[in-house]
Amino acid sequence: MAAARAYPPKHIFTSPHRPASAIGVAAAAAGPICYRLYFGVASHLLLLKLEDVLKTKTIFIALALLALQAPALRAQSLPGPVAEDAEQDCGLTISGKVLDHDTREPLIGATIYLPELDRATMSDAYGNYHFHQICRGAYTLQVKYLGYEEEQFAVRLTASATRDLQLHASPRQLRTVEVTGEHLREQAQTQQSISGRELEQTRGLALAETLKGIAGVTTLQTGPTISKPVIHGLHSNRVLLLNNGVRQEGQQWGAEHAPEIDPFIASEMKVIKGAAGVRYGADAIGGVVLVEPKALPTSPGVRGDLYLLGSTNNRQMATSATVEGNFEKLPPLSWRLQGTLRKAGNAKTPDYYLENTGLREQNFSAALGYNKEKYGAELFYSRFSTELGVLRESHIGSVQDLMYAIERGRPSNADNAGFTYAIDRPYQDVQHDLFKAKGFWQLGEAGKLEFVYGWQRNLRQEYDMRRRVSQAPTLELTLNTHTAEATFEHKPLGNLTGLVGISTIYQKNTYRYSDFLPYFTGTTAGIFATETWRKNRLQLEAGLRYDYKHLLVKKLENNRELIKPEYEFSNLSGTLAAMYDVGYHLTFGLSATSAWRAPGANELFSEGVHHSAAAYESGNPNLKSEQAYNLEFSVDYFSNPRLNGTLSLYHNYIRDYIYLRPLPEPVLTIRGAFPAFEYTQANATLSGIDLSWDYRLATGLLLESKTSLLYARNLDTDDYLIYMPANRFDNSLRYEFSSGNGGKLTDTYLSVGGVYVAKQRRTPEKTEQDFAPAPDGYFLLQAEAGTTIHFGKQPIEVGITGNNLLNTAYRDYLNKQRYYADELGRMLLLRVRIPFDFSNMNK
Secondary structure, eight states: OOOOOOOOOGGGSOBTTBOOOHHHHHHHHHHHHHHHHHHHHHHHHHHHHHTTOSOHHHHHHHHHHHHHHHHHHHHHHSOSSOTTOTTOOOOEEEEEEEEETTTOOBOTTOEEEETTTTEEEEOOTTSEEEEEEEOSEEEEEEEEOTTBOOEEEEEEESSOEEOOEEEOBSOSSOOOEEOOOOOSSSOSSOEEEEEHHHHHTTTTSOHHHHHTTSTTEEEEEETTTEEEEEETTBOGGGEEEEETTEEOOSSTTSTTOOOOOOGGGOSEEEEEESOOHHHHOTTTTSEEEEEEOOOOOOSSEEEEEEEEEEESSSOOEEEEEEEEEEOSSSTTEEEEEEEEEEEEOOOBOSSOBOTTOOEEEEEEEEEEEEEOSSEEEEEEEEEEEEEEEOOGGGSOSSHHHHHHHHHHOSOTTTTTOOOOOOOOSSEEEEEEEEEEEEEEEEOTTSEEEEEEEEEEEEEEEEEOSOOOSSOOOSEEEEEEEEEEEEEEEEEEETTEEEEEEEEEEEEEEEEESOOSSOEEEEEEEEEEEEEEEEETTEEEEEEEEEEEEEEEEEEEETTTEEEOOEEEEEEEEEEEEEEEEEETTEEEEEEEEEEEEOOOHHHHHOEEEETTTTEEEEOOTTOOOEEEEEEEEEEEEOSOSSEEEEEEEEEEEEEEEEEEEEOSSOEEETTEEEOEEEEEEEEEEEEEEEEEEEEEEETTEEEEEEEEEEEEEETTTTEEOSSOOOOEEEEEEEEEOOOOSSOSEEEEEEEEEEEEEOOOOOOOSSSSOOSSOOOOOEEEEEEEEEEEEEETTEEEEEEEEEESTTOOOOOOTTBTTTTTOOOOOOEEEEEEEEEEEGGGTTO
16 A cells, blocks of 8 residues: 655756756755745746846856755754754654554554655554654654544654554544653553453453463462462452553452452553552552553444354353444443353363363443533443352361372272363352443633542352252342542643642441351542653652542451450552653653552451362451552563563562461361361562563564562561562463455464473471472463454454363463362363444445
């Protein structure tokens, strides 16, 4: 596809058959302004000649003077500082991606034209574009792509910057989008995201499994069906999840409690690593996961997607559909409906089935938005409902049974277990409802005011192995949460941008059947402010937040006396950060951040058998708040035609780190003896390196690599911290086939790679011994292929992913069921995506 460029008339350029005149060369060199001056002067001189004021000699003298002034005129026609700026920087780069506004998919072969410099480029196979050697100043990026509106993006460049350009499909009229600001990236803290094709390739996986594609992120598992994200060794309440802008609140304190979020909702998942308590609130010690749906449609019509998925190992069947639209007669009003069904049976290791490890899931969401230029509102509702089977052999009756299971090396019923979709005790039944109301108001020159309210209801029922006539659960927990946040983003004040805000959280937890977790009500209030200063190549950030938390607990002491202990916690969170753009695709970042976390009700007062974990857990009412201090240094090398990558080094010091410590003796209950754990705390450090990079070996051939290293210490015992991720290395080679012109197959690719996870040798040696040593390291061979098939105007995306292709038997250190069973064997996952657009049916 040829680049679309707006050229001046052809006769001012040279050609092999027509020698250039002096005036033609001068005008071509001077650009559009000189071109206009040329005709202006020529017309004026012609008039003088008609009046016999000047002779022919005068004309040649005037033209010669104009030719000498052409370079100066051209320089004045370019944007940027005036001539007295002797240190004008012309080594800047502007780059980014060209994306579909609704799907966020990259657009390949789009034309990007820079009229101020008369330069053009095209987006590559990943949608990337870039311009190099650009001076500071104001520019316009004109973007054209077949089937999309032609758009213009205004950019003021004071330092090398990244700008993503989003185009609207099904054009009706020209819409102008302005991109302002001079930021290098949104935040100095390391953040990575999964979107577009990379996200599509993970469809059918759980949320935590999807995020494993980011360096520094792994999973904490309880068998094949339950997993949660781990960032730099931290998980559960230390990692905040924002679901469509609302802080996700459930019973996430449990290691075997998976996030109640449907990944099909998301068009982008972003991970902010390290303490991020200023913007997102208390508890963000490990990091933040933002699950963002795509923006509601702004162009008229009805469109959507249909996903069909199936896997071989557990015979998973899944389908998800999204339908959305915008009203032509009422353009500000948009809507979306989405639903997902998943069903899977017993998973299989290389040698045997894992009994009672199926799942059933039904999810639904709806959104309605009304947006004008100066104000807007949005409503969102979702329900997540799932039943998760738990490996039967993980519910043991005594520590002796645990020892037998470890010595046996496989589940006791492994030889008799087969495939079934049936789910029996033990299992979990979880429902999570979320309602969100959001509104914004542009306050003219003052700035933007935004308000978000969220209500959530989390119902968790756990069924253990106990045989009863009643079908009632063994434990039922209900958590109701109300969240509210108001922010004011002020207009730029010179080089300064920022926002201030307040937030509140109110929670009430109730239980039935078991008093493992007590009744409690919690109230949190916070106020915060962040500011960013940008000038030329330097960006500085600062932020401060204060949070207050009140906790009231109601608990029966020894099943007789009602006690009502109250707790109050308050503390500050802060951030200081800097980024510097050295030019030529390279930026450096340095950040110092802090966050804190108050102990949860489970850590303070849980007492009894935690049925999903098959363990006896004891709280500690004397726990203090955790305080984390995180220092990070990062290097980004981006938008290079061949090599791109990110390196981050971090050191996280956590004062009074809370964790479950295994006890040497079991606890005897009326249903047997269980492994015992108690909550305790110690000062700890977590240090590590994340490295991700890719290198284009040849056209279409890309080498990708991710490395995560973590070193964690318990400073109080001078020993290693228990249950920390092992070193991880992920490498792949990807080849993208040329689509050709008019072919039925496009976006065809093939990828082969492997993941190596080292043995975790950094386990406690002096105290807190685990029940079994860490398993050996392992290597998993993976492969992936995909293409888009075109049936007329209807594209259908097809992909297949193969995991553990060598059918390797292995166990992962962060799987709570590694004592009893191996991990999954070979699995092939087939996915089909069918996008549809009813608005184009009659065109």
